[in-house]
Amino acid sequence: MPAIDTTLVRRLVRAxxxxxxxxxxxxxxxxxxxxxxFRLGDDLTVRLPLTASGAGDVAKEAQVLASLGCLPVAVPAVAGLGEPAQGYPWPWSVHRWLDGEPAVEGRPFAPEALAEFVLAVRSAKADAPPAYRGGPLTLLDRATRDAVEELRRTDEPFDASAALDVWTEALDAPTGPEGWVHGDLMPSNLLVHNGRLTAVLDWATAGIGDPACDLIPAWNLLTAATRPAFRDAVGADDAAWARSRGRALSMAVIQLPYYRGTNPVISANARYVLTQLGCRSARRASTGPRGSSGRAPNTSR
Known part of the structure; x- marks a missing residue:
């Protein structure tokens, strides 16, 4: 496969x-x-999947957005669907440009607009496949515990005992009715203007799942000062709140050992989550082998 760069994009668009x-x-x-x-002119973006597994997202995202209908913030609008060519092996897409800057954890952010969006998605009535991360937390138990142990062996200031407490509480929390979720409300998928949500990107993860999936921004984006307003606005009960903590923890402990040397954005967000959950210890954990499985975790898009 050729390098995915501006030269390839120009060739694909020209053809x-x-x-x-x-x-x-x-x-x-x-x-x-x-x-x-890639940005294409002033009004368009080009998205090229980096892997074969991501190539199926092009059609799925378009289908999901058509099913959801009107939402209180902007969402991607497909301007063109590209085909494999020029040595590039997968479908690709052109979207309309959406104004706003990616959200950053810990910065001023209006939680009420985020809650309004979460509730609007949850109220959708259309049929949908299972959400990418919406299944029972028990499916993540082994991977999460293995990741906690791997992270404990690094030089990260990490409180494994506190992390396992969060995880156990989440596993013990009762589950409720499933519903529509976006499923990947990472800060990089949220566009903001003056601290207010304006658009939400990356819908290939959406579907039917645990509503706690879309409460994760409470831990990967909001602060202790704004978190209660978000919880009140979405009406999260104790069980959903505990599950959201567990889901945020699982993502963070899996992401951090894998990405801390290669993806500073994901690593910084994982550390923020662990701090908000009370799992970043004041002193460093014992240093030991850092090893990695070499396989990309199934947690970040």
């Missing part, structure tokens, strides 16, 4: 969408691991 051939192509920085994203 398949000649009306946009004269537009400048600029790579966009991203902490994502599934798509390379």
């Amino acid at each position: 398949q969408f000649p009306r946009w051939a004269s537009l400048p192509v600029v790579p966009l920085p991203s902490g994502g691991t599934v798509n390379a994203v």
Whole structure:
């Protein structure tokens, strides 16, 4: 496969969408691991999947967005669907540009707008497949406990005992009715303007699942000062709140050992989550072998 760069994007656009051939192509920085994203002129973006597993997201995202209908914030609008060509092996897409800056953990953010969005998605009535991460927490138990042990052996300031307490509480929490969830409300998928949510990206993870999936921004984005307003606005009971803590913890402990040397955006967010959950200890954990499985965890897009 050729390098995914501006030269490839120009060739693909020129061959398949000649009306946009004269537009400048600029790579966009991203902490994502599934798509390379480029700005095309002022009004468009090009998204090229980085892996075969991500290639199926192109069609799924379009289907999901068509099912959901109107939402209180902007969502991606497909302007064109590209085909494999120029040595690039997978489908790709062109979307309309969405204004806003990616959210950053710990910065000022209006929780009420986020809650309004979560509730709007949850109220959708259309049929949908299972959400990418929406299944029972028990399915994540072995991977989460293994990741806690792996992280404990690193030089990260990590409180494994506190992490396991969070995880056990989440596993013990009763489950409730499933519903529509976005499933990947990482800060990089949330666009903001003046601290207010304006758009939500990356819908390939959406579907039917545990509503606690979409409460994770309480821990990966919000602060202790704004978290209660978000919880009140979404009406999260104790069980859903505990499950959201567990889901946030699971993602963070799996992501951090794997990405801390390669993806500073994901690593920083994982550390923020662990801090918010009270799992970052004041002193460093015992140092030991850092080893990695060498397999990308199934947690970040």
